[in-house]
Amino acid sequence: MPSVPRTVLTTRGQQTRERIVDTAAALVYAGGAPTTSLGDVLAASGTSKSQLYHYFDDRDDLLRAVVERQAERVRERHRELLTGVETLSDLHGWATATVVEAEGHGLGGCPLGSLAAQLADQSDELRADLARGFAEWQLVLAETVSRLQAAGEARTDAAASDLAAALLAALQGGLLLSRTTGSSHPLRIALAMAVDHLTPR
Numbered sequence: 001m002p003s004v005p006r007t008v009l010t011t012r013g014q015q016t017r018e019r020i021v022d023t024a025a026a027l028v029y030a031g032g033a034p035t036t037s038l039g040d041v042l043a044a045s046g047t048s049k050s051q052l053y054h055y056f057d058d059r060d061d062l063l064r065a066v067v068e069r070q071a072e073r074v075r076e077r078h079r080e081l082l083t084g085v086e087t088l089s090d091l092h093g094w095a096t097a098t099v100v101e102a103e104g105h106g107l108g109g110c111p112l113g114s115l116a117a118q119l120a121d122q123s124d125e126l127r128a129d130l131a132r133g134f135a136e137w138q139l140v141l142a143e144t145v146s147r148l149q150a151a152g153e154a155r156t157d158a159a160a161s162d163l164a165a166a167l168l169a170a171l172q173g174g175l176l177l178s179r180t181t182g183s184s185h186p187l188r189i190a191l192a193m194a195v196d197h198l199t200p201r
Helices: 011-031 038-045 049-055 059-082 088-104 111-119 124-150 160-181 185-196
Strands: none
Touching: 011 038, 011 049, 011 059, 011 111, 038 049, 038 059, 059 088, 059 111, 059 124, 088 124, 088 160, 088 185, 111 124, 111 160, 124 160, 160 185
16 A cells, blocks of 8 residues: 555644655656665755654655655646547547647656656565556546547447556657657657547447
């Protein structure tokens, strides 16, 4: 299960914990998990070692909280982008918005995908947390695909969950290639083709 406070936190305590997690997430995204130390997090968040260990058992416990935070962010952002998607054309709009956001972040890659590349082999717990994050993101996409299928806007000869997995795989692979090449073109064509794959047959 994701990292959770061991005791009921006060409002101030919750704010401190949130600040530590947000700081760790930003540092890991910018510099990578392997090179981000607890000392870096303490210095950047303005908290003490005793405070950090009050909320987290160890570095892995903090990283699990970072995974949970980044998974929530990408999931809710895409839930927002998918609001109102009722046609395949609307879904192409989601794809375009996703590319534009990636360009706006300098093609830095997906916060959750980057964590998966760095942490999936570190522990069974982290791998499970990452898998859960992707599964919940896929579910958001599947809800949209189901809506399109019900409206006759998407093919029905494949399960919504499978079509959603294809969209998510295209997004992740496209982001990786775009980050590597420094061009958004791979992401753009991967998402466009994945959306076209939903065309009713």
